[in-house]
Amino acid sequence: MADKNKLVEAITSMDQDFTQWYTDVVLKAELIDYSAVKGCMILRPYGYAIWENIQHNLDRLFKETGHENVAMPMFIPESLLQKEKDHVEGFAPEVAWVTQGGNETLTERLCVRPTSETLFCDHYAHIVHSWRDLPKLYNQWVSVVRWEKTTRPFLRSTEFYWQEGHTVHATAEEAKEETERMLNVYADFYRDYLAIPVVKGQKTDKEKFAGAVSTYTVEAMMHDGKALQSATSHYFGDGFARAFGIQYADRNNQLQYVHQTSWGFSTRSIGAIIMVHGDDNGLVLPPRIAPLQVAIIPIAAHKPGVLEKASAIRDQLAKTFRVKLDQSDKMPGWKFAEYEMKGVPLRLEIGPRDLEHNQCVAVRRDTGEKTVLPLDQLEQSLQTLLDQIHDHLYERALQSRDSRTYQALSWPELVGLVAGKPGFVEAMWCGDPACEQKIKDETGASSRCLPFDQTPLTDTCVCCGKPADKRVVWGKAY
């Protein structure tokens, strides 16, 4: 066991086989188990705890921006799903249907929600009558079902957990502001809680949400250079309002259609955490959402005073941190490796030598760095360390992304970059969907977004050579 880089022999090395590494990590860290239902995953306590921490913090941010939680049914009558043409065309191929209730065949089949725009719209049509009723800023935390052909834990499963916000506004301007506000909430959350840098931008028409006027996205780069669409915020204009008849009387008693948004953030974000921060020893969790922030490992626990001191420290720290004292009879080395695999940000070692000096040893998961900490003011020391870990994870991810973000000024350059170097490639685009499709077909890279920074690189399309004013981030995506 002298090889420090191979402590967890059960995990495949990232560079050897990234997808196998990913599967090993989600299983060995006990985030999920596979279930009896094809494509569905069981979120185990440790994995669900990550989601709970994400939920708590995001939910608070939603409420701070004026949103209320509701719960919609999980079934959508077919007639309701059919009301908005683009929407149904987009989702129909991946919808699960209920055709029977008990022993009775249903007169109208029910779709298991793949997303809930139609239910919210139907409800809004009932409750919105006057300008005084607006805006309505609703959100729900639920699971949805999409009959995916290829599934992977967290990244794409048949059923997945998410939140979906659905809002109605009096004016297009208000709805656009909401769309942008929530995109920023997502981007800030990725930075401040998950330590993941994202590119904010707009989706092309080809990539936008079915039924949306415009879709905004935050795109993150994984360790293997591939892109992950990490959350989206959609502006609907009044398209759904017209399809569902959501109207209100304005101040002049004129009937107006509402303007709408929706925005979603899913358990896919956990896949991003794994693939951005993880290493060959397993998970590396950002401290602010880690189910365990500090794992205390007693050394020579049978020696007088060790367990007592460790317990006292545990009780003291539990007031401030998510902390666990591992009193099992495993060897210390085994515990070190175990909590590393599970991505616990800090490990505290407390042994006989520490007792003598009123200290403990803190070890960072992200760097492996050991620090001897006096037990006085331990909370402050640990808080500082956790913040440093967060900042370091973010900086490391940012540098990793920026160092693999390239610019292509010509077609050969684009083809060469996408083929040779995993990562993002920025290039100019004329706006013709044919060029977008050709790039996808011939390089495998899809348009991730039109980043908000639209500073031109050149003035011609990287594909067709015609005048172009759109700067696009291209990349292979999950």
Added chain:
RNA sequence: CGAGGUGUAGCGCAGUUGGCUAGCGCGCCUGCUUUGGGAGCAGGAUGUCGGGGGUUCAAGUCCCUUCACCUCGACCA
């Protein structure tokens, strides 16, 4: 959904041209000794050989079928 691959104990695997009571390592349980990077000794338990059907005197092994997972494509949070 197309191409390829893998399913044998909790995990990783072996199992010969079909042949007797299906093995190994790790893990697990008990006891003692250990404890600052995955401990040692002794004893012990654990299998619908992924499921279903077939061929055969005989199937983990051959055939059909089905399910799951992995890889690469096409489609999507």
